[in-house]
Amino acid sequence: MKARIVPGSFNGTVNIPPSKSLTQRAYAAALLYVGTTLIHNAGNSADEEAARHMIQQLGATVTGSGPMVVTSKGIAPVSDTIDCGESGLAARLFAPIAALHNSPITIAGHGSILRRPMEGVADILPLLSVSLQGFNGHIPFTVQGPMQARSVAVHTSGSSQLLSGLLFALCACATAPITITVAGLQSKPYIDLTLDVLAHFGRHVSHDNYKVFHIDPARFEYAAHRELTIEADWSSASCMLVAGAIAGEVTVPNLFMNSRQADRAILDVLRTIGADMDITDTGITVRRSRMQGFEFDAANCPDLFPALAALASFCDGNSQVTGVHRLFHKESNRVESITEMLWRYGVTFSVEDDTLYIEGREKVQYSYMDGYKDHRIVMAAAVCALRAKGPVTISCADAVGKSYPRFFDDMRLCGVACELLP
Numbered sequence: 001m002k003a004r005i006v007p008g009s010f011n012g013t014v015n016i017p018p019s020k021s022l023t024q025r026a027y028a029a030a031l032l033y034v035g036t037t038l039i040h041n042a043g044n045s046a047d048e049e050a051a052r053h054m055i056q057q058l059g060a061t062v063t064g065s066g067p068m069v070v071t072s073k074g075i076a077p078v079s080d081t082i083d084c085g086e087s088g089l090a091a092r093l094f095a096p097i098a099a100l101h102n103s104p105i106t107i108a109g110h111g112s113i114l115r116r117p118m119e120g121v122a123d124i125l126p127l128l129s130v131s132l133q134g135f136n137g138h139i140p141f142t143v144q145g146p147m148q149a150r151s152v153a154v155h156t157s158g159s160s161q162l163l164s165g166l167l168f169a170l171c172a173c174a175t176a177p178i179t180i181t182v183a184g185l186q187s188k189p190y191i192d193l194t195l196d197v198l199a200h201f202g203r204h205v206s207h208d209n210y211k212v213f214h215i216d217p218a219r220f221e222y223a224a225h226r227e228l229t230i231e232a233d234w235s236s237a238s239c240m241l242v243a244g245a246i247a248g249e250v251t252v253p254n255l256f257m258n259s260r261q262a263d264r265a266i267l268d269v270l271r272t273i274g275a276d277m278d279i280t281d282t283g284i285t286v287r288r289s290r291m292q293g294f295e296f297d298a299a300n301c302p303d304l305f306p307a308l309a310a311l312a313s314f315c316d317g318n319s320q321v322t323g324v325h326r327l328f329h330k331e332s333n334r335v336e337s338i339t340e341m342l343w344r345y346g347v348t349f350s351v352e353d354d355t356l357y358i359e360g361r362e363k364v365q366y367s368y369m370d371g372y373k374d375h376r377i378v379m380a381a382a383v384c385a386l387r388a389k390g391p392v393t394i395s396c397a398d399a400v401g402k403s404y405p406r407f408f409d410d411m412r413l414c415g416v417a418c419e420l421l422p
């Protein structure tokens with residue numbers, strides 16, 4: 001599917017969907033801890049639905065059309081394959097979790113996840129007595145436990161997601177104190193989210209400055225009342241806030257300002273560049289204004305890169321976004337997809353070492369955009385289109401379903417003339 005967007009103003013109120021990172025973690029926790037868990041405001045993007053199906057394949061019952069009611073007796077697989085869809089987090093979260101069980105379970109998926117490296121899996125899981133079959137560095141592969149909890153050392157420079165999976169799995173099977181020693185951790189806020197969800201379920205894990213994580217079952221508490229509400233998604237919000245900042249006025253009522261989500265950092269960027277912004281009890285409003293070029297290190301919030309590239313394209317002067325090395329193994333190679341987007345829009349940019357340099361301008365060229373089958377590229381390209389010199393067509397527009405299925409509906413609600421074409 002393609003999206004054809006006519007440039008124009010973006011004005012309105014947008015209710016941002018639930019955080020997919022938190023929804024996926026909530027499903028993992030609800031599976032692991034025996035009993036019933038109520039998840040309010042769970043998201044329904046493709047990645048969240050993949051996580052929901054995975055816990056069902058691992059034996060949980062999920063019912064409910066409002067709050068999700070998850071009932072679990074622990075891991076009791078009803079299938080020998082669990083399917084992560086295209087979700088990197090679901091693959092890396094549920095591979096160690098599936099390995100808690102003694103039957104062979106294959107982690108399958110489709111699309112871009114088949115190319116994304118599953119770094120650490122072959123180094124770590126066998127040390128925990130998990131056997132691996134058919135592992136060639138990528139999905140699909142088969143794990144067979146039961147995992148034996150032991151202290152391990154993990155190198156995580158590519159992705160933090162396997163560490164999240166290990167934290168969930170080791171908290172579920174540790175019977176004595178153990179440690180996970182971590183080198184090269186990036187995307188630290190995502191580990192904070194993991195620790196927050198574990199703590200919500202009574203599994204308190206401490207760490208020494210993200211280098212050594214201490215899991216001590218003596219510190220665990222029984223979480224009798226298990227209910228949690230998923231915050232709105234700052235990653236999805238970042239695109240809408242940038243759209244307001246460059247093309248009109250947007251109000252987002254449902255964001256949690258003290259969130260620990262990585263992409264809440266968009267707020268710091270908007271403040272730094274002098275965006276016209278009000279934050280009140282009822283939400284955050286951002287209006288189009290002149291904004292200064294900025295310098296920002298996005299290594300810990302890599303999903304912000306596409307939206308930041310869109311924002312920088314309309315700031316005065318030059319901007320620098322560091323952390324390019326975090327972009328190679330996402331749904332697309334985002335160094336390639338972001339720079340191609342900038343190039344097609346006629347924006348002057350360069351990549352030097354780990355930094356993307358962008359020179360802002362008043363308007364961008366209109367063009368045919370390759371969405372790279374990557375939700376964040378499609379959304380960033382759609383936002384830039386608001387300030388193009390003519391209509392823009394973006395391929396693979398349906399990719400937005402991975403995190404923000406209503407993205408184009410919300411654009412239309414904000415007055416954007418946007419057509420979806422086969």
Ligand SMILES: O=C(O)C1=C[C@@H](OP(=O)(O)O)[C@@H](O)[C@H](O)C1
Binds near residue numbers: 186
């Ligand atoms: O744990 C998570 O929810 C995520 C962690 C990040 O990945 P990396 O740890 O691979 O950077 C992020 O890019 C991804 O979209 C979601």
Ligand SMILES: C=C(OP(=O)(O)O)C(=O)O
Binds near residue numbers: 088090330376
């Ligand atoms: C990279 C992303 O997700 P994941 O790694 O979970 O597929 C993303 O949402 O941008």
